[in-house]
Every structure is written in C-alpha cells, then in structure tokens.
Amino acid sequence: MSSDFDPTSRYGRRHAERIRRAAEQERRTATQDAHAERDPDEPFVGWRFVGSRRWVGYFAIAVAFAIVCALFGMWQWDRRNEAVRENDQIAANYDHAPVPLDQALPRSSSWNDDQTWLRVTVTGRYDTDDQLLVRNRVHNGQPGFEVLTPLVTADGRAFVVDRGWVPTGNRQDAPDSVPAAPRGEVTVVARLQQSEPRIPGRTDPAHTDQVQSVTLTDVAKKVDAPIWTGAYGQLASETPAPTEARPLGWDRPSADTGLHLSYFIQWFMFAAGGFGFLAYLMVQEYRNLNQDDPEERERALERQRRKDAKPKSDADIEDELIESRR
Secondary structure, eight states: TTTTOOSSHHHHHHHHHHHHHHHHHHHHHHHHHHHHHHSTTSHHHHTTTGGGGHHHHHHHHHHHHHHHHHHHHHHHHHHHHHHHHHHHHHHHTTTTOOOHHHHSSSSOOOOOGGTTOOEEEEEEEEEEOEEEEEEEETTEEEEEEEEEEEETTSSSEEEEEEEEEEESSSSSSSSSOOOOOOOOOEEEEEEEEOOOOOOOOOOTTTTTEEEEEEEEHHGGOOOSOOOSSEEEEEEEEEEOOOOOOOBBOOOOOOOOOOOOOHHHOOOOOOOHHHHHHHHHHHHHHHHHHHTTTTHHHHHHHHHHHHHHSSSSOHHHHHHHHHHHHH
C-alpha cells in the first residue's frame, strides 16, 4: 500500500464499510449463538427449562390430577362423616326409652331424620286383611319378603309395622307361610324408619299383596284405614306375644365407619404423589440437560460415591454374578 493512501477516499470508505458490516454480522452471529446456548433443550440451561411450554403443560396436568384426587378424597370424608352421624344416632336412639307414637309423630306426614331408630310405643289392633309383603329382601344371601302389617289405633289411623323377614317359598314366588300376628289389642314397641323412595322403573305386582318397597304413599292405596305416611316401624316387641314364632327380626346395626378415612388419606397421598413424581422428572431432566456442567458433574460423582459406599443387597450381588457369567 502506498504512503499516500487516503482512508477517506471512495475506495477507503467502501472498504471500511465492508469491514464494519462483517464485524456487525459476526456480532449478530455471536449473539444468536449465545441465545441458542440458552435454549431449554441445550446444556447449561440450569432450571430455565421449567418455564417451557412443555413443563407448564406437565404442571397443569399435575394440578388437574390433584384436584380430581381432592374431590374423591372429600367425597370419602363426607361418607365417613355420614357414617359417624349414623352411628351417633344409633347410639342415641336404638335403646332409647320408648316414646308414644303420637308424641314422636304428631301428624301423619311428620318425620325428622334424627328420629331414625327411635323407639316408639303404640297400641291398636293388627289389620291382617291388609297385610302386605315387600319383595326382594335378602337375609344372609337368601331372598325373601318383609311382612308389613297395619296396626289400627283407637283414632282409626293405622301405623305400618314391619314385623320381620320370611323366606321365599320352595315352589312359588311367595312365602310358604307367614307367622300370624297377635289377635286383639296389642301394644307394640317399634323403631322408626323413614318411608322408602319408590324404585324407578318398578311397579307393584297387580292383584297381589306384594309391594316393591316400603313407599308409604303407595302402601296407603292398599290399606283401607288412613296411615302414617312419614315413617313406619321395625318391630322390636309386641304385647301380648304371638302364639307362634314371629318373622325373623333385625340385628343391631354395626357401628363400623368403614374404610372411608383410609380412602380419604390415600386420595390426598395420590395428589401429593403426583407433584412428587413431577419433581422427580424435573430433577432428572435438569441432570440430563446440565450433565456437561462441571458443578453438575461433581454432584453426579458425589452421588455415585455415596451409592457405591452403600452395602450391596443380595439382589445386587446376584445381578453381578449373572452379569459376570454372560
């Protein structure tokens, strides 16, 4: 180059512009490479990958799974609370001193859920002509019927008494025999039960004394006397006693609350386990993406040293022997 080269000449300016553009292109390339190194799928990304769309989706799935588990858990909790409430009610009412029926149920439609299992006493005469049989009642795995006998009181109203269970007959869809109710005036002690709901899609067999359920509004159509429609009674005792063994009675309800509390805990453990599994996957991906990081390498070596320092189990020794023979 001559000593009189003028960098401000046209040639010099063009040459300088090319150099500037080349340098600018190199800077852009370097910047793009730096951004590329920070891509979540490349090494040395640290924990930035958890902000990617894929991991946001994983977190959303874990949250949805936890919500479903929580809903099932609370459903089990509600069932457990219902079982506890029923047990408390049985303890309070099952052996309660009998209450006069007119006091417990002042109106025919009277009913309160707290009255389930409450013992009541009522005096009247059994109307065996309007006696009914409730179908499809099972005892110890055997099909049968429950015997409903209206007890007509002095004011002309009838209280439906479920006197107990009888088996299905050997040759027909009806009991072979039904024990007779006591004649004359009878004092009955019974435990109150709410009228049962009508079974959808089922109707009472026509021209028979059978019903599908103890739905008292339907029973009222088959009994001549007006009846209490809010509740009926499961027979506890009757005075005078019948001349023959009465239908089979009921055992005291179990006070067991079932496994609802265990299921409640398990569902919330499942919810926590979902987040735990997500955290495990997150750590594994961090280690994979950062395996060339010197600090992560050191941590990996430390984990391996701790693992090697542990005494080997019989299964590990057996696996090593098998591998050495291959």
